[in-house]
Amino acid sequence: MYPELFDLPFTDITIKSYGLMMVIGFLAAVFVIRRLSLDITENPQIITNACLYCLIAGVVGARLFYVVHYFEKFRGRWFLVFAVWHGGLEFLGGVVLAIVVLLFYLRRHKLPIGQIFDVLAIGLMLGLAFGRIGCFLKGDCFGKPTEVPWAIRFPYGSDPYRSQVSGNLERNRTDPHLRLPADFYGYYDSNGKTYFALKTYEDLTQEQKDMVNNGQYRCLPVHPTQLYSSANALLCSFLLFLFRRRSQRAIKSKKPDILFAKPGCTFALMFILYGISRFLLEFLRDDNPFEYAWWAIYKGGTVSQNFGIFMVISGVVLIIIFQKLKPKVVIPDENNEIQTEVGIHDSNDTQAARGEINVS
Secondary structure (H helix, E strand, O other): OEEEEEOOOOOOOOEEEEHHHHHHHHHHHHHHHHHHHHHHHOOHHHHHHHHHHHHHHHHHHHHHHHHHHHHHHHHHHHHHOOOHOOOOOOOOHHHHHHHEEEHHHHHHHHOOHHHHHHHHHHHHHHHHHHHHHHHHHHOOOEEOOOOOOOOOOOOOOOOHHHHHHEEEHHEOOOOOOOOHHHHHHHEEEEOEEEEEEEEEEOOOOHHOOOOHHHOOOOOOOOHHHHHHHHHHHHHHHHHHHHHHHHHHHHHOOOOOOOOOOOOHHHHHHHHHHHHHHHHHHHHOOOOOOOOHHHOOOOEEEEEHHHHHHHHHHHHHHHHHHHHHHEEEEEEEEOOOOOOEEEOOOOOOOOHHHHHOOOOO
16 A cells, blocks of 8 residues: 655655565564563573574575465566565565574574573564564555455555456456456556556546546455454464463473473464464465465465464474473573573472472
């Protein structure tokens, strides 16, 4: 709706809404992660560096996943692969690469991996909430046509509009949602090639402009799935915060027998919460193609739905693994000043549960 917000004075630089919301989301995530990490490390700069590495890895992974997902869009135009500021990131791909990079970083600095990942999960969901607002402003990740009272309409020429006026074989849709007369299309030259496409808004007649703005050819109302996703990410972040606080209290009181209180369980819960919610939200979206590949668990669902299933399975497996591990954790003293690194043992170890834990 507003892919470009404003131009910087005295420059040719245009501030894109998607990129700006990504930056705001990253800063908000870093702020929260640094605050929550005060009971884990006395050096918050290490956490900030970890966030920066995650950002770089996340953007690269998300872009690569998007390029693979929509490979035909980039065939013959490989320079567009690097145009991240135009949008086109897949959250799930970014998470995978960021996790790999972060594991190497935390092991190098000998930080408690489980506790750090728990904190990052909260910040990650918070940052995603802002990122989805960027998707809304740009017109990405749009929903299906609907008549619900809160449905929204996108302008002529936006991605949702272009999707509605054409069929989509990748979603088994042969007929368009909105059929336009032939005079809304024209031939254009680009690098010596002629192609047939929807006319730009400036090339429309005044009568046509009236029809696409307020007449019979305006965009059909759609689900604001970007805002649904933003609200979902905020809710996930809040639930993870509560779960992590419960886990930290169990660690501090040396009661490892509390169910799912082990370090890393909050991070695993993020996989489950996001995997389920993303799977359900995909039913309301109208942009991602259906998947029938051999690896798809849910054939006829989208790639994101299948990855959502993988995330839920991975989250359950991770919780089981974290419950059986005896990780090193950091426990602050009563004043939250001195931090001691200890090993948390299984609940069957009664001596450990009573506080007789060897200090490393």
